[in-house]
Every structure is written in C-alpha cells, then in structure tokens.
Amino acid sequence: xxxxxxxxxxxxxxxxxxxxxxxxxxxxxxxxxxxxxxxxxxxxxxxxxxxxxxxxxxxxxxxxxxxxxxxxxxxxxxxxxxxxxxxxxxxxxxxxxxxxxxxxxxxxxxxxxxxxxxxxxxxxxxxxxxxxxxxxxxxxxxxxxxxxxxxxxxxxxxxxxxxxxxxxxxxxxxxxxxxxxxxxxxxxxxxxxxxxxxxxxxxxxxxxxxxxxxxxxxxxxxxxxxxxxxxxxxxxxxxxxxxxxxxxxxxxxxxxxxxxxxxxxxxxxxxxxxxxxxxxxxxxxxxxxxxxxxxxxxxxxxxxxxxxxxxxxxxxxxxxxxxxxxxxxxxxxxxxxxxxxxxxxxxxxxxxxxxxxxxxxxxxxxxxxxxxxxxxxxxxxxxxxxxxxxxxxxxxxxxxxxxxxxxxxxxxxxxxxxxxxxxxxxxxxxxxxxxxxxxxxxxxxxxxxxxxxxxxxxxxxxxxxxxxxxxxxxxxxxxxxxxxxxxxxxxxxxxxxxxxxxxxxxxxxxxxxxxxxxxxxxxxxxxxxxxxxxxxxxxxxxxxxxxxxxxxxxxxxxxxxxxxxxxxxxxxxxxxxxxxxxxxxxxxxxxxxxxxxxxxxxxxxxxxxxxxxxxxxxxxxxxxxxxxxxxxxxxxxxxxxxxxxxxxxxxxxxxxxxxxxxxxxxxxxxxxxxxxxxxxxxxxxxxxxxxxxxxxxxxxxxxxxxxxxxxxxxxxxxxxxxxxxxxxxxxxxxxxxxxxxxxxxxxxxxxxxxxxxxxxxxxxxxxxxxxxxxxxxxxxxxxxxxxxxxxxxxxxxxxxxxxxxxxxxxxxxxxxxx
Numbered sequence: 001x002x003x004x005x006x007x008x009x010x011x012x013x014x015x016x017x018x019x020x021x022x023x024x025x026x027x028x029x030x031x032x033x034x035x036x037x038x039x040x041x042x043x044x045x046x047x048x049x050x051x052x053x054x055x056x057x058x059x060x061x062x063x064x065x066x067x068x069x070x071x072x073x074x075x076x077x078x079x080x081x082x083x084x085x086x087x088x089x090x091x092x093x094x095x096x097x098x099x100x101x102x103x104x105x106x107x108x109x110x111x112x113x114x115x116x117x118x119x120x121x122x123x124x125x126x127x128x129x130x131x132x133x134x135x136x137x138x139x140x141x142x143x144x145x146x147x148x149x150x151x152x153x154x155x156x157x158x159x160x161x162x163x164x165x166x167x168x169x170x171x172x173x174x175x176x177x178x179x180x181x182x183x184x185x186x187x188x189x190x191x192x193x194x195x196x197x198x199x200x201x202x203x204x205x206x207x208x209x210x211x212x213x214x215x216x217x218x219x220x221x222x223x224x225x226x227x228x229x230x231x232x233x234x235x236x237x238x239x240x241x242x243x244x245x246x247x248x249x250x251x252x253x254x255x256x257x258x259x260x261x262x263x264x265x266x267x268x269x270x271x272x273x274x275x276x277x278x279x280x281x282x283x284x285x286x287x288x289x290x291x292x293x294x295x296x297x298x299x300x301x302x303x304x305x306x307x308x309x310x311x312x313x314x315x316x317x318x319x320x321x322x323x324x325x326x327x328x329x330x331x332x333x334x335x336x337x338x339x340x341x342x343x344x345x346x347x348x349x350x351x352x353x354x355x356x357x358x359x360x361x362x363x364x365x366x367x368x369x370x371x372x373x374x375x376x377x378x379x380x381x382x383x384x385x386x387x388x389x390x391x392x393x394x395x396x397x398x399x400x401x402x403x404x405x406x407x408x409x410x411x412x413x414x415x416x417x418x419x420x421x422x423x424x425x426x427x428x429x430x431x432x433x434x435x436x437x438x439x440x441x442x443x444x445x446x447x448x449x450x451x452x453x454x455x456x457x458x459x460x461x462x463x464x465x466x467x468x469x470x471x472x473x474x475x476x477x478x479x480x481x482x483x484x485x486x487x488x489x490x491x492x493x494x495x496x497x498x499x500x501x502x503x504x505x506x507x508x509x510x511x512x513x514x515x516x517x518x519x520x521x522x523x524x525x526x527x528x529x530x531x532x533x534x535x536x537x538x539x540x541x542x543x544x545x546x547x548x549x550x551x552x553x554x555x556x557x558x559x560x561x562x563x564x565x566x567x568x569x570x571x572x573x574x575x576x577x578x579x580x581x582x583x584x585x586x587x588x589x590x591x592x593x594x595x596x597x598x599x600x601x602x603x604x605x606x607x608x609x610x611x612x613x614x615x616x617x618x619x620x621x622x623x624x625x626x627x628x629x630x631x632x633x634x635x636x637x638x639x640x641x642x643x644x645x646x647x648x649x650x651x652x653x654x655x656x657x658x659x660x661x662x663x664x665x666x667x668x669x670x671x672x673x674x675x676x677x678x679x680x681x682x683x684x685x686x687x688x689x690x691x692x693x694x695x696x697x698x699x700x701x702x703x704x705x706x707x708x709x710x711x712x713x714x715x716x717x718x719x720x721x722x723x724x725x726x727x728x729x730x731x732x733x734x735x736x737x738x739x740x741x742x743x744x745x746x747x748x749x750x751x752x753x754x755x756x757x758x759x760x761x762x763x764x765x766x767x768x769x770x771x772x773x774x775x776x777x778x779x780x781x782x783x784x785x786x787x788x789x790x791x792x793x794x795x796x797x798x799x800x801x802x803x804x805x806x807x808x809x810x811x812x813x814x815x816x817x818x
Contacts, residue, residue: 005346008343009346009349009350011343012350013350016350016351022315023351026312026315026351026355027351027354027358028355029308029311029312029706030352030354030355030358030359030398031355031356031358031359031362032362032702033304033305033307033308033401034359034360034394034397035358035359035360035362035363035366036304036305036362036363036366036699036702037301037304037305037359037397038359038360038386038393038394038397039362039363039366039367039370040297040298040301041298041390041393042363042385042386042387042390043294043297043367043370043378043384044297044298045387045390046384046385046387047287047290047294047379047383047384048287048294048295050383050389051283052286053190054128054129054130055129056240059243060127060128060240060241060282061238061241061281061282062198062236062237062238062239062280062281062282063077063082063085063095063279064076064237064279065077065081065232065258065275065276066275066276067275068273068276069274070232070531071201073201074278075201076200076201076232076234076235076237077235078227079221079223079225079226079231079235080224080226080228080231081258081261081275082095082097082235082237083223084257084260084261084264088257088260089253089254090242091242091245091250091254092239092240092241092242092250093127093240093242094123094126094127094239094240095127095239096120096121096123096126096127096238097120097121097219097221097235097236097237098119098120098121098124098219098235098238099118099120099200099234099235099236100116100117100118100194100195100199101116101118102114102115102116102117102210102211102485102673103117103175103176103215103487104175104671105161105173105214106669107173111668111669112669112671113671114211114485114671114673114674115175115211115214115215116194116210116211116213116214117175117213117214117216117217118192118213118215118216119216119217119218119219120216120217120218120219121143121218121219122137122138122139122142122218122219123138124138124216124238125137125138125152125216127239127240128238129240130187132184132186133185133186133187134158134166134184134185135169135182135183135184135185136183136184137184138152138183142218143218143219143220143221144220145220148217148218148219148220149178149179150183150218151175151181151183151215151216152182152184152185152215152216153168153182153184153186153214153215153216154185154186154190154192154213154214154215154216155185155186155187155188155190156214157215158185161173168182168185169182169183169184169185170183173215175215175217176487176488176490176671177489177490177669178488180215180217186216191382191383192213193286193379193380194213195207195210196210197286197288197379197380198236198285198286198379200233200235200236201233205525205526205528205621205623205624205685206527206687206688207523207526208526208681208684208685208687209523209526212382228264228265228266229265229269233531238282247279247280247281250279251277251279254277254279255276255277258275258276259272259275261275262274262275286380287379287380288379290379292768292772293688293692293772296768297696300453300456300695300696300699303449303452303453303699303703304449304699304702304703304706305401306445306449307449307450307703307706308401310442310445310446311706311707311710312351313404313442314446314710315713316347345402345403345407348402349399351402352399352402353402355398355401356397356398359398360386360394363386363390364386367384367385367386371384373691373694374691375688375690375691375692378688440714440746440749440750442710442714443707443711443747444751444754445754446706446707446754447750447751447754447758447791448757449703449758450700450704450706450754450758450791451755451757451758451759451791452758452765453703454700454704454787454791455758455759455787456696456700456762456769457693457697457699457700458780458783458786458787459776459780459783460692460693460696460697460772460773461697462776462780463693463772463773463774463775463776464686464689464690464693466774467623467774468682468686470618470775472619472622473562473615473616473617473618473619473626474524474562474617476677476678476679476681476682477678477679478647478648478649478652479560479645479677479678479679480645480675480676480677481523481524481645481674481675481676481677481678482643482644482659482660482663482672482675483523483644483672483673483675484504484642484643484663484670484673485670485671485673486500486641486670487671488640491640494637497638497639497642498634498635498638500638500642500666500670501519501553501634501638501642503666504519504662504663504666504667505517505518505519505555505644507662507665507666508644508646508659508662509555510662511646511648511655512650513648513649513650513655514648514655514658515559515647515648515649516558516559516646517555517559517644517645517646517647518552518554518555518556518557518560519553519556519643519644520552520556520643520645521551521634521639521643522548522550522643523643524560524619524620524643525618525620525621525622525681525682525684525685526620527620528620528621528627530549530550531546531547532546532548532549532603532604532630533546533603534547534590534601534602534603535602536590536591536599536600536601537600537601537607538599538600540602545590546628547583547627547628547629547630548629549603549630550629550630551632551633551634551636551638552631552632552633552634553633554572556631556645557570557581557614559645559646559647560617560645561647562615562617563614563615564614564615565584565613565614566595566596566597566612566613567581567597567610567612567613568611569581569614570611570631570632570633574611574633575633577609578606578607578608578609578632578636579609579611580601580608580609580610580611580631580632581610581611581612581613581630582610582612582613582614582630582631583613583614583615583616583617583626583627583628583629583630584614584615585626586629586630587610589628596610596613597612597613603630608632614629614631617629622682622685622686623686623689623774641673644659644663645678652677656676659675660675689774692772704790704791704794707795707798708794708795708797709798711751711798711799712798712799712801712802714747715747715798715799716801716802726739726806729742736807736808737807739803739806739807740803740806743802743806743807744803747795747798747799751791751792751795755787755788755792759784759788762778762779765778766778
C-alpha cells in the first residue's frame with residue numbers, strides 16, 4: 001500500500017513538472033491563502049485564545065466600581081473603597097491597585113528616554129503569582145513612604161539597557177529626578193498589558209504614545225487621602241479569586257460591601273444605590289473591544305481561502321476532465337475506483353503541501369510586518385508569534401484545503417463509465433453539460449465570497465474617508481506638537497512648573513517662522529480625561545453636566561485655529577483672573593437660550609467667570625460626537641504633562657527639531673515624550689481603522705484577482721471544449737457578435753447569481769459590521785453600486801479574451817477537427 005501511495009506521488013510530481021505554469025499558479029495561490037490564514041490565526045490565537053501568561057490566569061479578575069452619578073460604564077475604583085473591600089471581602093486571595101504612567105529614564109548626561117512605568121501596591125506580583133528571575137519582588141515595607149525608591153525591571157529593559165548583566169541587582173537608575181535601586185528582574189515570558197489594553201475607564205480613543213511597561217514601582221497608598229466620593233478612574237483593581245469562587249459570587253459580595261461604603265460616607269454624600277461593583281476576567285478586560293474586529297478579520301481571510309480553494313477546484317476540474325480518457329483506460333484494464341480517486345487527490349495533496357510550506361514562510365514574514373504596522377490598541381502584541389498550535393492549524397488547513405479543492409475533480413473520475421468515456425471522442429467528453437453546470441456553480445460561489453469581501457472593504461474605506469474628511473473643528477496643517485513630562489520631585493512646586501511653561505513658550509514663540517504657539521494639558525485626539533461637573537452660581541440646584549476640563553495657554557486656540565463663537569479667547573490678562581472658556585455644546589446645556597458671557601460657574605469648589613464660547617471640536621476623538629469642554633488658564637494648575645503646539649510655515653520636520661532645541665534650551669534634563677506633526681497625530685488616532693481597511697483592501701483585491709482568474713479559466717476551457725459547437729453555430733449563420741454574446745452570457749449568469757447572493761449576505765450580516773462603521777450605513781447604495789460595477793467590469797475584462805478567441809473560430813477548421 002505504501003509503495004502504491006509513493007508511486008502515485010511520484011507520478012503526480014512528474015505530471016506537475018510537465019505543467020510548470022499550472023503548478024506555480026496553484027502553489028502561489030495556496031501560499032497566499034494559507035499564509036494569510038495562518039498569520040491571522042496566529043494573531044487570534046495569541047490575543048484571544050491563549051490564556052494570559054500567568055499561573056492559573058483564569059482566576060485573575062479586574063474589580064470595577066459603577067457610579068450612577070458619573071456613568072453606566074465601569075470605572076477604576078476609589079482607593080478608599082478598595083481598602084474596605086480588602087478588609088471585608090472573603091472572595092479574593094489577593095487584591096492589588098495599579099496605574100500606568102511614563103517617565104524619563106536617564107543615564108549620565110544623555111537626554112532622558114521615555115519608559116513605561118507601572119506603579120502598584122507591593123503585592124501585585126504575589127497576586128499575579130510571578131517570581132522574579134533575579135533578585136526579589138516587592139515587600140510590604142516598599143509601600144511605606146520613604147522606602148519606596150526601589151524598582152523592578154522587565155526582561156527586555158534589562159537586556160537592552162544593562163546587556164543582561166547579572167550584577168544589576170543593587171544598581172541605581174534615575175527615573176525622572178528620583179534615583180531608584182534595582183531589586184529585581186522579571187522573567188522573559190512576563191508580559192503586562194499597557195494602558196491602551198488595560199485602562200481605568202472606558203475610552204473610545206487609544207493613545208499613540210503609550211510605551212510598553214518596562215519598570216515596576218511600589219505605590220505608597222494612603223486610603224485616607226482619597227475622598228469618600230471621588231478619585232474614580234485613576235486606579236485599576238486587580239485581584240485573584242479564591243478556588244471555587246465564581247464571578248457572580250465575587251460581584252455579589254462587593255455590591256453588598258458597596259452598600260456599607262455608602263452608609264459610612266458623610267450624610268451629605270450618601271445616595272442609596274449610587275455605588276455598585278462588577279468583576280470581570282482579566283483576559284476579557286485586556287482583550288476588550290478588539291475581539292470582534294479580530295474575529296471579523298479571521299472570517300475575511302477564511303473567505304479568501306475559500307475563494308482560492310474554489311478557484312483551484314475549477315482549475316483541477318478542467319485538468320481532471322482532460323484526463324478522462326486516461327482514467328477510463330485505467331479503469332477498463334482493472335484499476336480499482338479508490339486508486340483513481342487517490343491518484344487525483346495525490347496531486348492536490350502535493351500542491352497543498354508545497355503551498356502550505358510556502359504559506360508558513362509567508363506567514364512568518366507577514367507577522368513581522370504585522371507587528372511593525374499593527375494598530376496601537378491591539379493587546380498582547382508582544383505575545384504574537386508562531387507556535388505549535390499555529391503550526392498544527394497550518395497542517396490541518398493544508399490538508400483540508402487540498403481535500404476541498406481536490407475532492408470534486410476526484411469524484412468526477414470516481415464516477416467514470418469506461419465504456420462511455422472510450423466511445424466519446426476528444427472534446428465532447430470534456431464539455432458535458434453537467435461539468436459546465438458544476439464549473440458555473442463554483443464560479444458563482446467564488447463571486448459570492450468576493451462580493452462580500454469587496455462590500456466590507458468598500459464600507460470600511462468609506463468610513464475611513466468620512467473620519468478623515470469630516471469637520472474636526474480645528475486645523476492640523478503646519479502644526480507640530482511636543483509632549484513634555486515633568487518629574488514630580490524637581491517640579492513639585494506649582495511655581496516651578498509655571499516658570500517652565502512660561503520659559504518654553506517664550507522660546508517657542510522666538511523660533512523663526514513660528515506664527516503662534518501655546519500649550520494644552522492633554523494630547524488632542526487621545527480620548528476624554530479629567531471629567532468634572534459644574535454648577536451655575538445663580539442656580540445651584542440645576543442638574544450638573546459632566547465635561548472635560550483642560551488647562552491651556554493664550555495662543556492655543558489661535559494655533560489650532562478653533563472658531564470663536566462669542567466673547568474672547570484666553571489672554572495674558574487671565575493669568576490673575578479666574579476665567580473660563582466653554583465649548584458651544586456645554587454652554588447651551590448650562591444656559592440654554594440665555595447669554596453665558598459673564599456668567600459664573602463653580603468647578604471643583606472654585607468660582608470661574610465665562611469669558612468666551614468656542615465652537616465644538618472633535619478634540620478627544622474623531623470617532624465620536626464632540627465632547628463638552630471647558631478651558632481655563634494654565635496658571636490655575638500647571639500640568640506635569642504639557643503639550644506644546646506651534647504653527648509655522650516652515651516644514652514640519654524642521655519645526656520639530658527647533659521645538660526640541662527650544663525645550664532643552666530651557667531644561668536639558670526634561671523628558672520629551674513625543675514630538676510629531678499634528679497631521680501624524682490625526683493619522684495615529686485612526687490607526688486601527690486604517691489598518692483594518694488596509695488588510696481588508698488587500699484581501700478584497702486578492703479575491704477579485706482570483707475571481708477574474710477563475711472566470712477566465714472557465715471560459716477558456718469552455719471555448720476549447722465547445723469549439724465544434726461554435727463552428728456549427730457560425731456555419732449556420734451566427735455572427736461574431738452572437739458568439740460574443742453567448743460566451744459572455746455564460747459567465748454572466750453565475751456572476752449575476754453570485755453578486756445577488758453576496759448583496760443578500762451583506763443584508764443579513766449588517767448588524768455585525770455596523771459597529772465598526774462611522775457615518776456610513778451597511779446598506780449603502782453607492783458602495784453596493786460601486787461593487788456591482790467593479791465586479792461587472794472585471795468579469796467582462798476577464799471574459800473578453802476567451803470570448804474573442806471563440807469569435808475567431810474558423811467554422812471549417814472546427815467542423816473538420818475530431
């Protein structure tokens with residue numbers, strides 16, 4: 001049996017060597033389809049399917065608070081409440097608080113390099129059940145003020161900065177302006193999610209400047225410093241469930257404790273039922289909203305694989321039918337049916353094996369490109385790599401695809417009637433009506449899958465164009481932005497931060513060619529933050545709306561070219577005043593049809609006077625409605641993270657270099673976290689949408705080319721098998737135009753059926769796709785019309801050459817041929 005199998009493989013190899021064009025096309029088609037499928041499955045497996053890289057990671061959970069007065073979404077809990085959870089709950093074996101940040105890591109006289117920092121209660125590694133590779137973890141004493149200047153490094157930072165020096169324990173690094181003693185190094189397989197993946201409040205916009213966590217610091221947390229009803233969304237509570245405790249039990253107990261927290265609040269702050277709690281698996285919290293997008297991507301690449309297999313099935317069907325007489329002879333001299341079936345499948349398996357190996361190599365190369373160009377909010381990116389599960393998937397995929405595209409042609413030979421096949425001559429045996437129907441059906445299936453892919457691609461492309469070209473409320477051309485992080489020790493007095501901001505702004509405005517410059521306390525297009533409530537002084541009982549508070553300098557609005565609706569922008573006179581500028585939507589919410597100018601509002605216990613109204617802008621995200629905003633002078637609260645903006649007519653690259661010089665001229669030791677053009681910030685804010693559109697466009701183009709190739713192959717084969725029929729038609733008076741029409745109609749029926757089925761499939765799948773689109777409906781008639789026209793034009797183009805060949809048949813030559 002083994003000898004027979006090997007003999008058929010050798011025969012298949014000799015046959016393929018005689019058809020190098022067919023073999024190369026088949027292998028390349030399979031390599032692209034299997035490579036794309038393997039790469040996407042690797043991402044899905046690493047991000048969604050594989051457990052987090054911690055011991056017994058299924059028991060790790062994130063505990064949230066739900067505050068009725070703020071939002072229905074879960075928030076990072078108040079540290080004071082968490083202290084009560086720790087003392088009274090019995091469902092957790094450990095509970096830790098943590099927060100992400102970034103700081104400048106410096107050595108010698110070099111400018112600091114931005115480094116991701118996780119500050120956590122000392123028991124974090126105990127909760128995660130992680131043991132350092134070198135040194136020790138944190139101990140309780142590290143969380144006491146005055147003893148917190150220690151640090152634990154991640155393995156990558158240890159390798160890149162210290163070259164893997166085993167004597168690193170006890171050495172000192174400078175983080176910001178604070179020296180930190182290194183007490184431990186984490187294992188190589190330790191990966192902790194960054195702020196985009198695990199954040200303390202729900203945001204519809206990820207940050208493009210979030211570094212991966214590289215240093216862990218102990219947090220000094222005094223619960224008494226947190227107010228009873230505030231400080232939400234600044235910390236994340238990570239816990240480990242005790243064995244046998246379910247999520248429902250843990251959530252019920254925390255909700256019960258929340259009622260006790262309300263009872264212990266000051267009477268004026270008590271709101272029965274205002275505080276709830278929820279518990280979520282850590283993996284689910286990390287994966288977040290990327291889950292649906294990745295499954296959609298896997299479905300898209302699965303469609304591409306199906307189209308490739310159908311295409312190859314069509315090609316193999318024609319190739320198999322051309323060997324119909326050979327199979328009849330073999331059957332007539334005693335070859336068993338299974339031998340005919342296996343002989344046909346051997347060629348498919350050989351092609352699939354070669355295509356599969358090439359596909360794995362392409363997948364490995366594609367994953368490197370994927371990691372380099374991946375969207376900023378994709379979690380667990382560092383864990384994405386080929387592994388045993390993925391290789392097993394590739395093997396299964398290779399075998400399944402070979403069976404999928406080889407089984408139909410093989411069955412045709414399996415059902416061969418030797419006597420009938422030997423009695424038929426040449427092409428008449430090849431062009432049976434049954435075979436034509438089967439090939440037309442395969443083309444229709446191919447068109448169906450391709451139509452769905454093209455529709456999704458068109459919708460995603462239109463959605464991205466809508467986001468890019470909608471009115472943002474500000475202008476980004478010729479504007480650069482530089483983010484500066486100030487350390488908490490050197491710049492702890494607010495006067496030092498104010499002096500820094502004043503000095504840098506003066507230097508920026510002195511750069512040749514700079515028209516305007518300013519600063520803002522939050523990077524534009526990176527989500528909502530510093531959410532507060534306000535009250536009108538003359539109507540203290542009016543419902544308080546929530547808004548985003550920003551500290552800005554004079555010149556900020558002019559630099560961003562935001563539109564003034566009423567009053568004035570902030571200027572230098574507001575340095576000694578409590579002035580505030582409101583966005584148009586916030587002003588309308590608070591004052592309705594009244595004039596807000598000169599009105600007074602209370603924010604954080606302080607009174608401000610409204611001096612201006614600025615038009616709404618999408619400064620938090622291009623994917624959501626403009627947020628309600630309020631702006632006050634930066635002297636009111638000089639930020640530790642300042643974002644300097646400048647507008648100039650000189651090229652942005654030159655402007656960025658000048659901005660760096662201006663900042664370091666004032667303070668050489670500060671950390672410039674980022675410096676980029678505002679146009680780049682706009683592009684980065686849509687990184688996920690651009691990436692999805694790029695991938696889907698690639699799949700759509702590949703599917704369209706495969707469909708065109710399939711139509712061309714079917715019609716070419718049809719013309720070859722119907723040469724005598726075409727000759728008879730022309731001898732009886734059919735014109736070249738008639739032959740064109742008949743040939744094109746042969747392709748038109750399955751193409752039209754596939755298009756109709758694809759449009760119908762899009763209608764039923766609308767609910768899945770809609771959540772990914774912005775400003776576009778799934779049943780978008782222009783997109784549908786565009787796809788139909790594109791496919792119709794492509795089908796005509798693919799069918800034209802075979803139709804021309806059919807119309808060029810010489811009737812006499814065709815009638816004389818056998």
